[in-house]
Amino acid sequence: MRSTTLLATFLLSIGTAHAADVSVVGLFPNKAVLVIDGSSPKTYSVGANIPGGFKLVAVNEGGATIESNGKRQTIALGEHVNRTAASGPASVTLKPDGQGHYMVQGQINGGSVRMLLDTGATLIAMPASDATRLGINYRSGQPTYVNTANGVAPAYKVRLNTVKVGDIELNQVDAMVQEQGLPIILLGMSFLNRTEMRREGEQMTLTKRF
Incomplete structure (x- = not known):
């Protein structure tokens, strides 16, 4: 049984006066070390x-899923979710990995995904394999072409029903599905433009705008 160490912290408000920090430091089949x-x-x-006031509802390679007040949140590597202001706008605080990249555990159309935050990507960019796994009929989207390291490749513009990162959930988000040359989902500006991005030291905080 192999433990996977995570450095994530989940911060939730309990009532109006208390907030609890829940850190995931190890994962086992159907168990988490908190x-x-x-x-x-x-x-x-x-x-x-x-x-x-939490409940552990699931554990997998992506992290530990905790439920509070009927809301679920998966705590993943390098991610810090802030709910101290329950009535305020949803936000998520990200920490970079060892290479300085902001990796995000989230959901697209309800399916679990891991994404790389990329302000240089105009849209959310997704490999065709991930689109197929998520049940997205991308070939019914608008066909186009993109430049890759191996030359020009076909791509399809689609609209995602929901994209969720931490407490931030957006509807009807434009994306591009590529059939070649993309190893990971890129969280691009079609999502990020609808948030306020604030960087303090190494931490990046996204706050929902609309």
Whole structure:
């Protein structure tokens, strides 16, 4: 059984006065090792209640999914979700990986995805393999072509029903599906333009605008 160490922190408001920090420091099949408010690490099984009003509802390679007040959130490597202002706009704070890239665990049309934040991408860019896995009939989209390292490749412009990162969920987001030359989903400006981006040191905070 192999443990995967995560450096993610999940910050949720409990009532109006208290916020609990939940850090995921290890993952096992159907179990997660959590640190609650800086206490000693403790192993919780799926279905277990966690101090602070949380419940562990799922564990997989993408992280640990925690539920609070009927809302679920997956805590992934390098991601910090802030819900201290329950009535304020949704936001998510990201931390770079060892190479300085901002990797994001999120959802597209309800399916789990891992994306690379890329301000140089006009749209969300997606490999055809991911589009197929997510049930997106991309070939019914608007055909076009893109330049890749191996030359010109076919692509299709589509519109995604939902894109979710942390607490931020956007509807009807434009994307481009490429059949060649793209190894990972790029979280581009069709999503990012609808957020306020703020960088403080190494951390990048996205706040939903509309």
